[in-house]
Amino acid sequence: MANLVDLHTHSTASDGIYSPTDLLQQAHDVGLKVLALTDHDSTQGIEEARAAAQDLGIELIPGIELNTDVSGGEIHVLGYFLEYQRPEFQAVLKILRDARERRGERMVELLNEEGVKVSWERVRELAKGAVGRPHVAKALMEAGYVQSIAEAFDKYIGKGCPAYVPRYKLSPEDAVRLINSANGLAVMAHPIGLPGLDKLREWLPGLQKAGMVGLEAYYGPYTAKDEQALLSLAKQYNLIATGGTDFHGPGIHPTPLGGRFVPVEAVERLKKLAAQRQGSTPPAFELPPPEEEH
Structure with missing residues (x-):
């Protein structure tokens, strides 16, 4: 069955390798008809992506991915059909991006302290x-x-490595509320992993109460067993089962762009919810204070 949908991709507007234009061209080349651009903490690539999508006959969904912190690790939350031009929403994203910039600079400082000489100017x-x-x-x-991006994470900048630096800390509920503040639709990204299914079942009621509407069930390397477990949870909690590849570029994630089947029904359900919210006044969001860095 041909895959026409990828709802989880990244560009150079955050930490992807390809520009929004190049990403859309690749989506066209592999036969995608619907693509969501979900850069980390940023919607800065959406206008460029929209122009390319229009030229290529692809439906672009404006999205985002927010990293959040829980005990022992992190959870990622995707947002779809954002009214991303809202000034209050963009102001919060700028704070998060500025914190990400400081994080990158501190990583370079730690690498240099370890005798690993890379320059911040070159990273920029x-x-x-x-x-x-x-x-x-x-x-x-x-x-x-x-020799590879994966080796860099494993040896230097992954969690527990010499140059790892924690991020600005949001809770999953914070991320859901931030997405809701732009009339977006919040979906938990790649839910299997850190929490495990039992923990996930504990969290879902609270996340739903905060406004989460979906689970990413059709994800990159997930097995058929993983997928079925998440589809069962989505049905139990009346959540939309979405999916995508988490494509950043070669060597970062194993699944190629468009390489995971995602049913068109997921898009239709998201669009129906988005239409119901369009034009309504969203709830306000207040960013929690950052934790002190050590």
């Missing part, structure tokens, strides 16, 4: 926008310290 050049860990990884590759 590689990013061409919001800085993410893949840009630090690419600088490490250029300098000859690692």
Whole structure:
């Protein structure tokens, strides 16, 4: 069965390798008809992506991905059909991006302290926008310290490594409420992993109460067993089962763009909910204070 939908992709507006235009061209080349651009903490690539999508006959869904913190790790929350131009929403995103920038700079400082010489200026050049860990990884590759982006994460900048730096901390509920403040639709990204299904069942009622509407069940490397478990949970909690590849570019995630089947029904259900919210006044959002850095 041909896959026409990918609801989880990244561009150079955050930590993807390809520009929004190049990403849309690749989506066209693999036969996608619907694509969501879900950059981390940023909607800065959406206008460019929209122009490319229109030229290529692809339906673009404006989206975002927010990283959040829980005990022992992190949860990611996707947002779809955002009214992303809202000034209050953009003001919060700028705070998060500025914190991400400081994080990247601190990682470079820690690498230099370890005798691993990469420059912050080069990381910024590689990013061409919001800085993410893949840009630090690419600088490490250029300098000859690692042979791949994956090795950079495993050896230097992944959690527990010498140059890992924690992020600005949001809870999953914070992320859901932030997405709702732009009349967006919040979906938990790649739910299997950190929490486990039992923990996930504990969290779902609270996340639904905050306004979450979906689970990413059709995700990149998930097995058929994983998928069925999440589809069962989605049905139990009346959540929309979405999906995508989490495509950043070669060498970052194993699934190629459009390489995971996602039913068109997921898009139709999201569009129906988005139409109900369109034009309504969204709830306000207040960003919690950042934790002190050590």
